[in-house]
Amino acid sequence: TYGENIIEEPSAIAQRVGATLAINGDYYGFRSEGIVIRNGIAFRDEGARDGLALYSDGQLKVYAETATDAQQLVDDGVWQAWSFGPGLIIDGQIQDGIDDVEVDTNVGNHSIQGQQPRTGIAMIEPNHYLFVVVDGRAEGYSVGVTMSEFAELFAGLGAQVAYNLDGGGSSTMVYHNDLVNNPRGEGKERGTSDIIWTTGT
Template sequence: MSSRQHAEITRRPLISRRRALTGGLGAVVLAGGGGGAWALNRYVIDHVEVAEASARTASNVTVAEADSSGTGTATGYTSDTAKIKIQTVVTGTGDSQVTYFVADVTVTDATIMRSAFADDEFGQNIIANPSEIAESVGAVLAINGDYYGFRDTGIVIRNGVVFRDKGARQGLAFLTDGSARLYDETTTSAAALIADGVWHTLSFGPGLVQDGKVLNGIDTVEIDTNFGNHSVQGRQPRTGVGIVGDNHLLFVVVDGRSAGYSRGVTMSEFAQIFVDRGAKLAYNLDGGGSSAMIFNGGLVNNPLGKGEERGTSDILYVAG
């Protein structure tokens, strides 16, 4: 199946999701008047803040040229600027079975790992399927990002450009030297991070692994308490990113909520996947039905056991 055909098939869940959300909030509008109108405006109506956002890069950073002549197979890709190996792992049986996907990624320069926005726009409630976003920027490999567009807080730096500076939670920062670190958004600023050489930030969490060890207390963390995004606890489909060393990354997507195929994992179980593969640092991204891995234009995982993507606001990807 071509990537174009794949995009046509997977576009429908995005539309259905918007209609479902609009319908649900429409009932609130009828019942609550002005409060419901606020909810529609806050969670459904597109609010574009920056157009042509994905192509913006920092003026003070030399962005590496990605090698577009790489060769790929069903489970890997090799070029002068990136090496990718994808593994499918199945553990347990029956209702205890877990299915997940690990992309082991090595890049020659930190700027080969990039971020892109749905519809090439930064703002709230702007969504597209990850495969569509990936195709628009020629990504070899992509995972869903932190769904920054669902909230109006957090520090959002992508490709060395500041898009939002409203610290609220624990974030992850990737630096142009190929390293990464967990940090407290509320104790710094986007300007300070840029001065330190930050290339990307992600704002979801929690941090999963620090110094090669699973962090304590992560199974009881709540990311946000706003409408529709209360908890990340329990066994869930998940997406995360880990760092083995400078310019050596792990993208991991765990399927879930599908009996007999994959039950999902707890936060601690998710963290252990990274530790077992040598990650020194790892961070949790948006999960659930949003969890998706795209490779060479195709959907690698099986979201919710239905094989359908769900719209999100952004991706993290390897340029090729």
């Protein structure tokens, strides 16, 4: 269900939809800006930042939300669009300035700099994707990664496109209904608006 501050733990959403593998998404319900498209339907059209578009042919592309609109994206074949960022890798190249990007400064939530827990999605080639979650904020276990370190991780895995999603305490990965990472260093999930998920073995 789409709406502001409608949240559920990622593992609960994953179980309900029958996901094999799931990560938290962009937490669209926390903000009023950004372009949000789900299953080919535009729910929000307030361009503000780097967006990520998944096309019906399996292409994953980072784009500037302020240079287009939701209807044009749908007309061009976009099936899903997420709004968080920044774009980490475009056309196989790590982007400059990604360690200085701020998100949601209007609500004081801009602590994405430095070493943090991270969630990201990437494409090696159409229909071949990477879901990566890095734990953090847990001394002796994992302090997290910077945005540049996150981009380098994706580059080392062969990503041609990579995009940062909501991180911090939201960073969660679920596989066959089991929580496989350690959110917040406590093994406790944070409720979120959405997940990105796949089915299969």
